[in-house]
Amino acid sequence: MAEGQPTYLYFxxxxxxxxxxxxxxxxxxxxxxxxxxxxxxxxLGSDGPALAEFLPELATVATINxxxxxxxxxxxxxxxxxxxxxxxxxxRVLAQLFxxxxxxxxxxxxxxRAIKPxxxxxxxxxxxxxxxxxxxxQQFPSFGFVPVSNEAMLDEADLAPLFPSxxxxxxxxxxxxxxxxxxxxxDQRPCFLIGLHQLGEDALPPGVWAELDxxxxxxxxxxxxxxxxxxxxxxxx
Numbered sequence: 313m314a315e316g317q318p319t320y321l322y323f324x325x326x327x328x329x330x331x332x333x334x335x336x337x338x339x340x341x342x343x344x345x346x347x348x349x350x351x352x353x354x355x356l357g358s359d360g361p362a363l364a365e366f367l368p369e370l371a372t373v374a375t376i377n378x379x380x381x382x383x384x385x386x387x388x389x390x391x392x393x394x395x396x397x398x399x400x401x402x403x404r405v406l407a408q409l410f411x412x413x414x415x416x417x418x419x420x421x422x423x424x425r426a427i428k429p430x431x432x433x434x435x436x437x438x439x440x441x442x443x444x445x446x447x448x449x450q451q452f453p454s455f456g457f458v459p460v461s462n463e464a465m466l467d468e469a470d471l472a473p474l475f476p477s478x479x480x481x482x483x484x485x486x487x488x489x490x491x492x493x494x495x496x497x498x499d500q501r502p503c504f505l506i507g508l509h510q511l512g513e514d515a516l517p518p519g520v521w522a523e524l525d526x527x528x529x530x531x532x533x534x535x536x537x538x539x540x541x542x543x544x545x546x547x548x549x
Contacts, residue, residue: 317394317426317546318392318426318427318428318546319391319392319393319394319395319396319397319425319426319427319428320396320397320427320428320430320542321389321396321397321399321422321427321428321429321430322337322340322396322397322398322399322429322430322431322432323399323401323409323429323430323431323432324336324337324340324398324399324400324401324432324434324460325401325403325406325431325432325433325434326403326406326433326434326435326436326441327403327406327436327440327441327444328403328434328436328438328440328441329359329403331434331435331436331462331465332434332460332462332464332465332487333400333401333403333434334357334362334363334366334400335487335498336432336434336460336485336487337353337363337398337399337400338363338366338367338505339505339531339532339535340398340432340535341353341363341367341370341371341398342367342370342504342505342506343531343532343535344396344398345370345506346506346532349395349396350394350395350396351370351395351396351397351398352370352371352372352388352395352396352397352398353367353370353371353372353397353398353399353400354371354372354374354385354388354389354397354398354399354400355371355372355373355374355400356374356375356376356385356399356400356401356402356405356409357373357400357402358402358403358404358405359402359404361373362400363400365501365502366501366502366503367502367504368502371398371400374399376405376408376409376412382412385399386412386416386418389418389427390418390421390422390425390427391425392425392426392427406444410448410451410452413452414451414452419452419454419455422454423454428456428542428546429452429454429455429456430455430456430457430458430479430542431448431452431455431456431457431458432458432460432485433445433448433457433458433459433460433475434459434460434462434487435459435460435461435462435466435471435474435475436465436466437465437466441475442474442475445457445459445474445475449478455478456478456479456542456545457476457477457478457479458477458478458479458482458484458485458538459471459475459476459477459483459484459485460484460485460486460487461484461485461486461487462487462489463486463487463488463489464487464489471483471484472484479538479541479542479545480541480544480545481537481540481541481544482534482537482538482541485534485535485538486530486534487531488527488530488531490523490527491520491523493517493519493520493523494520494523494524494527497516497520497524498524505524505528506528508524509521509524509525509528
């Protein structure tokens with residue numbers, strides 16, 4: 313790790329289920345892995361493991377139901393080792409996790425250890441999602457916040473006034489919709505998305521590989537833009 317470079321910690325969360333949260337976490341982990349970063353994924357799902365089933369070699373199941381589980385999760389998250397961490401936060405444990413982070417003053421710990429937490433908040437229609445985002449921003453002002461727009465559910469234009477980003481140059485991350493045919497393939501467990509792409513056009517039904525190729529390019533381009541924005545923020549700090 314370069315001197316002065318923070319370790320980035322990503323919390324992918326939402327107040328609503330089935331909004332593409334785990335898919336966003338998968339994409340983020342695969343992007344980090346593709347850039348040869350020693351990424352660690354943590355599956356804090358509330359309805360059983362999902363992330364760890366999709367990416368068993370890159371993600372592990374976590375729990376905060378008892379003190380031992382909380383310590384096992386927080387210890388690596390509080391380690392400045394240059395390895396990006398991605399936590400897929402289940403809807404039902406969202407409030408519990410951030411209450412724990414507040415109670416242990418994780419923001420203070422992170423600041424003292426050059427760890428930069430980033431919350432990728434998958435937006436959803438309704439007051440509950442807006443209120444949840446506002447509460448998190450108020451309670452953790454030192455964290456970075458970027459809303460995620462699932463294009464199949466919410467138009468990007470609706471996000472700006474309700475879910476303001478705190479990262480300059482990245483008003484939102486967009487999760488493009490996929491066809492039913494592609495959805496069938498990316499829903500398989502395990503499923504390494506880049507590995508699926510590397511199978512080549514002949515290994516998938518007609519048109520599916522081309523859609524996957526375009527979809528991955530769109531997603532990864534946004535993550536590169538987030539990378540650049542975080543670098544610029546760090547240089548300006």
